[in-house]
Amino acid sequence: MSMDSRDHKNEWSRFLKSFVHAWRGIWKTARSERNFQFHIIAACAVILCGFLTGLSTAEWAVVLMLIGGMLALELVNTAIEHVVDLVTDQYHPLAKAAKDAAAGAVCVFAVISCIIGLLIFLPKIC
Structure with missing residues (x-):
């Protein structure tokens, strides 16, 4: 596997994880903030x-x-x-x-x- 494809895969993974973090923030706020x-x-x-x-x-x-x-x-x-x-x-x-x-x-x-x-x-x- 070339370095470029690994970097691309890592970028895609970080991108998807950013949505997980965002939804976690929304969910936690929805559960805790009146x-x-x-x-x-x-x-x-x-x-x-x-x-x-x-x-x-x-x-x-x-x-x-x-x-x-x-x-x-x-x-x-x-x-x-x-x-x-x-x-x-x-x-x-x-x-x-x-x-x-x-x-x-x-x-x-x-x-x-x-x-x-x-x-x-x-x-x-x-």
């Missing part, structure tokens, strides 16, 4: 409403992007919280600022997602 669990339940409710109201393809694209963005942002927020907690267990203004900023990003996206959701769903139910 806010992520809330967002999953909300996403399921929105998807159910989407089927009940007959969303168009474009509307589904927007809704799914918002759901994916919300879940991804909540994962990033959780990662930031874990890293900050790993670095220090004592109160520090910068640690608080980092956690608050990450939580703020989630909040901004959640509010905008709700507004867009209302723009999509209200005309269908009113």
Whole structure:
């Protein structure tokens, strides 16, 4: 076996393992983080409403992007919280600022997602 084919095989294996690690992170977060669990339940409710109201393809694209963005942002927020907690267990203004900023990003996206959701769903139910 040539060196090139072994390198290619190792790269492919590392690539596949990265998905395993990613899914492990999603699963662990889903099992342990209350806010992520809330967002999953909300996403399921929105998807159910989407089927009940007959969303168009474009509307589904927007809704799914918002759901994916919300879940991804909540994962990033959780990662930031874990890293900050790993670095220090004592109160520090910068640690608080980092956690608050990450939580703020989630909040901004959640509010905008709700507004867009209302723009999509209200005309269908009113």
